[in-house]
Amino acid sequence: MARTTGSDGEKTEAAVREAAVGLIARLGYEAMSMRQLAAEVGVQAAALYRYFPTKEDLLFTLMREHMEGLLEAWDDARPAAADPAARLAAYVENHIAFHIERRHATHVSNMELRSLSHERLTQILKMRTAYEKELRAILRDGAEAGIFETDDVGLTAMALIQMMTGVIVWFRPGERLSISEVTTTYLSMTMRLVGAKIGACSAARPVGRATEAVAL
Amino acid sequence: MARTTGSDGEKTEAAVREAAVGLIARLGYEAMSMRQLAAEVGVQAAALYRYFPTKEDLLFTLMREHMEGLLEAWDDARPAAADPAARLAAYVENHIAFHIERRHATHVSNMELRSLSHERLTQILKMRTAYEKELRAILRDGAEAGIFETDDVGLTAMALIQMMTGVIVWFRPGERLSISEVTTTYLSMTMRLVGAKIGACSAARPVGRATEAVAL
DNA sequence: GAATTAATTGAACGTTCGTTTTATTATCTC
């Protein structure tokens, strides 16, 4: 046989991407075979090569578009206001929402970096660094304004990102907590972690601890 | 050829374990071939099967021993005192020290879970849960005693563990920060994150923020 | 020093892998 009735390149390519994200997230890039992916899409393995020249090209495409999406999402969510606390709150909310919504793609982008060629790895890491740089800028501004109290901006940024991204490891939609409950809790943990002063944060509710400290 | 002069089963097995941890951490379990591992040890692939019946047995052994080591380390480090803040400080210090010292093994234990059979996965996860339960108990005790201020004990525990374990992603020995500097900073971030009250923590230096809150 | 055991080699097994090639059919263009 050959071309099947109703076959459409765009639809097939989209189906390949979607199936690939799911399979790689579940099995790992190395463990997923092209035949397995093709079967999931309902196609022969050879057909995949019409859309992606190699298996690694497929992986790289998924990762690059994930990172581009993350940077775009932050570009849209970034508040105009200069208030560091509000900017930090927006960063946290955007980060958690984006990563929960794309758990599988995030898993792939975080776990399969070692399967990229050196050049492509560099490309992905460059995007990641640009994204992290945004957080460091917020923390630095907040520390200089005396609103935050961070011992080490770089280290705090890494700790926050690890903490937030870690949500995808245990979060399952429809279980005990909703996305907004998780986000609220993470927001207040973040504000406490950076030592945010009261009233400085418009989006987050008052962090709470300082009131009790005063009461001591 | 056959048995080589000076060959010793115990030494070879230890060399296999060590090389396997390094290779799996760098390449991933699926991407590492038994021939590659054998070459690293300086032996033929067939020789590996004298010590580990299958590739998965090797992986499982590495993971199980890593988790056993973690539980033992905490058993030794656990303070006798009942003070939740001191216990939390001990947990953080032990966790970071253990994971930095065994970065590669931690990487393997965290990243290659999906390559285990269902039964063995359950076994490893049981150990991991037992370890995390210790942290939840500390947080609960601290919250009940009014020393900590945690919105959600389970969620806080996950956030803390992700944050702390994340150290191995970026930490490189001999770079900008020493282990003790990293530990100190993470300890103070932890204490702020859980909203620890001043003076409650014997091991950590005063967390700092409350003093300024009082000064407001 | 002969017998036994421990440690390893080298070659091979069947399977699966990513990928390529060729042929075939559906759809689109005019």
Add this chain to the structure above:
DNA sequence: GAGATAATAAAACGAACGTTCAATTAATTC
């Protein structure tokens, strides 16, 4: 409706995979 093109199937490629087996030699035992 003929010709061009897009989308796929089917089969095959060589290479690499985990693993097994028989042979061989070093070390140990008595």
